[in-house]
Amino acid sequence: MKDLSNRQRLIFDYICNFIDDHDYPPSIRQIQDACGISSTSVVDYNLRALERMGYIRRDPDVSRGIEILRGGARRSRVVPVPIIGTIAAGQPIPVPSPDTWRSHDGAETIELSREEAGGRQDMYALRVKGDSMIDANIEDGDIVVMESAQTAQDGDMIAAWLKREQEATLKKFYREGKRVRLQPKNKSMQPIYTDADNVEIQGKVIGLRRLHP
Amino acid sequence: MKDLSNRQRLIFDYICNFIDDHDYPPSIRQIQDACGISSTSVVDYNLRALERMGYIRRDPDVSRGIEILRGGARRSRVVPVPIIGTIAAGQPIPVPSPDTWRSHDGAETIELSREEAGGRQDMYALRVKGDSMIDANIEDGDIVVMESAQTAQDGDMIAAWLKREQEATLKKFYREGKRVRLQPKNKSMQPIYTDADNVEIQGKVIGLRRLHP
DNA sequence: TAGACTTGCGAACATAGGTTCGGTATCGGC
DNA sequence: GCCGATACCGAACCTATGTTCGCAAGTCTA
DSSP states (O other), rough: OSOOOHHHHHHHHHHHHHHHHHOOOOOHHHHHHHHSSOOOHHHHHHHHHHHHTTTEEEEEOTTOOOOSSSSOOOOOEEEEEEEEEEEEETTTOOOHHHHEEEEEEEESEEEEHHHHHOOSSSEEEEESSSSTTTTOOOOOOOOOEEOSSSOTTTTTTTEEEEEETTTEEEEEEEEEEEEEEEOOTTTTOOEEEEEGGGEEEEEEEEEEEEEEE | OOOOOHHHHHHHHHHHHHHHHHHHHHOOOHHHHHHOOOOOOHHHHHHHHHHTTTSEEEEEETTTTEEOSSSOOOOOEEEEEEEEEEEEETTTOOOOOOHHHHHSOOOOEEEEEEEHHHOOOSSSEEOSSTTTEEEEEEEEEEEEEEEESSSOOOOOEEEEEEETEEEEEEEEEEEEEEEEEEOOTTTTTEEEEEGGGGGGEEEEEEEEEOOOO
């Protein structure tokens, strides 16, 4: 990556930023101005170099025909996550299917930044209905972001379905022998102890979003 | 979404696909050919329509100066919001300065999607320290997104500094004559009544983010 | 039926923007 | 010193591309 001259680095960065801002690439003359270059031919010269080195691809005779190939990591800095349903006390938690994850069509989505997503796959989101999750400091209307999972480690924040109680809940998970402790996040609340086979893990909680009107 | 004519839908889809393929938008004449239109002016006409309806944005006099705004969900842009400090019970709330809003340099940021931002300017974020905001269902480590504001409407969720109590708090704001009612979001908690001039409004709460480890 | 939109057509126009070419300066190796 | 390679400059060239204008067919309303 250090095979770029200062000028080339400058140009490359400028192109990346420009695309970020405008959703289309800059013209040669815009590059020229922005990078303080005195001639379009110099820009052309350096673009050829960048192309030869595989940083960009150019389409000849096409205005703004520049495509970023690497480094700038252009391509969508956000990861769309579909909201596949609602989670409420007395109702089963919707289970995502492989289709659900990508179904862009119509389905409402929220967007996680790369950072938030942390490379996780198989994410989905649920809208919280009612105040039954209040012991996790989650209120009506919040959106919880989930990662698909059937098992959990101690300390994971999970969405679980308690079969006997017919109850959906979001709690911290701790295995204690053959039983399970589900610890509310709000420390003033009491934990639930129950049989391991009464707990059906639906996914791990990645995060929470709240949007005030 | 059904307010598009066949031709407009065709054009819009073509643009989306083209950008997908090339990373830069098509020219008017490319749209013309691809959509079987006999004149560039017709393309221009329909692009104007698409722009008026908010599907795209065009930059005049710029080759391929087309930006997809919705639907095609191209590189849906994100708005960076700087995290300018922490909010805790006994400490004043950091007040943002005009510089703060843009200072990308080093400052940690979170990213809001266009949708979340809702066109708001002057946003900043605060990391919540301690459990003093628990009555707003906000816990230690959460990040609140704020909009700069000195005044508030009834029902707004605000960040306020209670001068007498030396206390930062996040509550729903209601004016009641010369006094003010600050209503916790968690319905099981009691509201605070206090003098209007004891309340220093620091900003409106836009939203909340929680990231589970 | 006249008038106001809407949608479409074709041609011409103006310029934004990619390409080329003749030069210059610096540097390393033979 | 001479030569080639690299990096840059300025100007001209030319076409890709956005814009405009006059005109016509259809549709809807008064």
